Amino acid sequence: MSAGLRVTDAVVTYGAGERRTTAVAGVSLAVSPGEVVALLGPSGCGKSSLLRAVAGLEPLAAGAVAWDDADLAGVPVHRRSFGLMFQDGQLFPHRDVAGNVAYGLPGVRRLPAAARAARVDELLDLVGLTGFGRRAVSTLSGGEAQRVALARSLAPSPRLLLLDEPLSALDRALRESLAPLLRRVLLAAGTTALYVTHDHDEAFTVADRVAVMHRGRLLQVDTPAALWARPRDADVAAFLGYGVVPGGAGRTGDGPSAADAGVVDASDASDAGDDGVALALRPGALRVVPGDASARRTGVVRAVRFRRGAVEAVLDVDGWGEQVAVVPAEIAVHPGDVVTLAVDPGGVLRLPRP
Numbered sequence: 508m509s510a511g512l513r514v515t516d517a518v519v520t521y522g523a524g525e526r527r528t529t530a531v532a533g534v535s536l537a538v539s540p541g542e543v544v545a546l547l548g549p550s551g552c553g554k555s556s557l558l559r560a561v562a563g564l565e566p567l568a569a570g571a572v573a574w575d576d577a578d579l580a581g582v583p584v585h586r587r588s589f590g591l592m593f594q595d596g597q598l599f600p601h602r603d604v605a606g607n608v609a610y611g612l613p614g615v616r617r618l619p620a621a622a623r624a625a626r627v628d629e630l631l632d633l634v635g636l637t638g639f640g641r642r643a644v645s646t647l648s649g650g651e652a653q654r655v656a657l658a659r660s661l662a663p664s665p666r667l668l669l670l671d672e673p674l675s676a677l678d679r680a681l682r683e684s685l686a687p688l689l690r691r692v693l694l695a696a697g698t699t700a701l702y703v704t705h706d707h708d709e710a711f712t713v714a715d716r717v718a719v720m721h722r723g724r725l726l727q728v729d730t731p732a733a734l735w736a737r738p739r740d741a742d743v744a745a746f747l748g749y750g751v752v753p754g755g756a757g758r759t760g761d762g763p764s765a766a767d768a769g770v771v772d773a774s775d776a777s778d779a780g781d782d783g784v785a786l787a788l789r790p791g792a793l794r795v796v797p798g799d800a801s802a803r804r805t806g807v808v809r810a811v812r813f814r815r816g817a818v819e820a821v822l823d824v825d826g827w828g829e830q831v832a833v834v835p836a837e838i839a840v841h842p843g844d845v846v847t848l849a850v851d852p853g854g855v856l857r858l859p860r861p
């Protein structure tokens with residue numbers, strides 16, 4: 508049984524002396540055979556640097572990358588049997604679709620034409636492009652081109668596939684339809700994969716586990732469900748899209764408490780004010796409600812926006828800072844309005860502040 512990928516205390520730096528930047532600051536991560544792990548983090552957090560170090564494209568300043576417990580130090584890129592797929596699939600324009608996919612096949616020149624064609628067809632079926640073999644790549648849509656790139660990178664059956672933002676050049680609708688397809692394809696091919704993205708939805712759709720990266724370090728590695736249910740701390744929660752209430756949210760005389768808003772019971776509220784504890788509001792947990800603004804938690808509307816068919820208000824909530832609330836269709840809100848708020852108690856977590 509293969510042990511898969513094991514990254515131990517990896518450090519990647521660029522430059523030297525005063526110009527030295529540490530892009531990866533000591534990361535340890537394991538990817539089991541057949542597992543898809545997403546590296547999720549904001550731009551510049553070091554995701555690509557880590558991926559490139561695993562590929563062998565970037566040297567490690569410290570730490571190790573191993574496959575099946577064999578250290579890969581000194582093993583060049585082309586001898587790692589890893590596949591790579593980038594944002595721009597970089598198809599060969601002078602080859603047709605089948606020619607591009609066949610390029611990835613091992614020993615392609617020695618393969619009988621029929622066997623080669625059968626394998627190419629199989630790979631095109633896998634990515635949902637049956638019958639596309641003779642198409643010129645210049646006639647493909649962006650999404651089709653990336654699916655061809657995926658088929659090409661799967662052709663040699665790499666023991667690990669490294670994907671660096673493979674969907675980020677595509678529009679949102681395409682990303683949303685291709686992410687589940689990518690997952691199905693990776694699962695069907697039994698591919699072990701490390702998948703770099705800055706898009707939460709994509710990471711949660713594609714991966715078995717998500718590694719949240721920030722400033723060169725991994726903050727939390729967990730299944731999508733566990734990550735959502737229990738972010739490790741307020742930083743991870745904020746990155747996932749929770750509305751984090753600044754410190755002191757429940758302290759007496761230190762701004763409004765959680766209980767004020769009917770969020771949680773009094774015991775929860777007192778904890779929320781303890782040192783080192785923050786409140787995290789799950790998206791959708793805060794709602795604008797009709798009612799007497801003098802009696803309940805209120806917020807001043809700063810902006811109104813539409814997101815996926817729902818109206819949201821960006822609010823300045825006294826003592827809670829900027830928060831986002833869902834606005835029901837029957838309530839009209841405008842910038843400057845003072846609105847009454849209710850919070851779904853099930854959507855509130857108390858988390859340590861890092």
Ligand SMILES: Nc1ncnc2c1ncn2[C@@H]1O[C@H](COP(=O)(O)OP(=O)(O)OP(=O)(O)O)[C@@H](O)[C@H]1O
Binds near residue numbers: 521529552554705
């Ligand atoms: N070749 C390089 N030379 C110097 N600094 C670099 C180099 N490549 C990356 N960096 C720096 O290392 C840090 C991490 O970059 P990296 O590309 O790994 O982040 P990322 O999370 O993949 O970001 P993005 O999503 O924007 O690609 C950044 O501060 C970046 O400026």
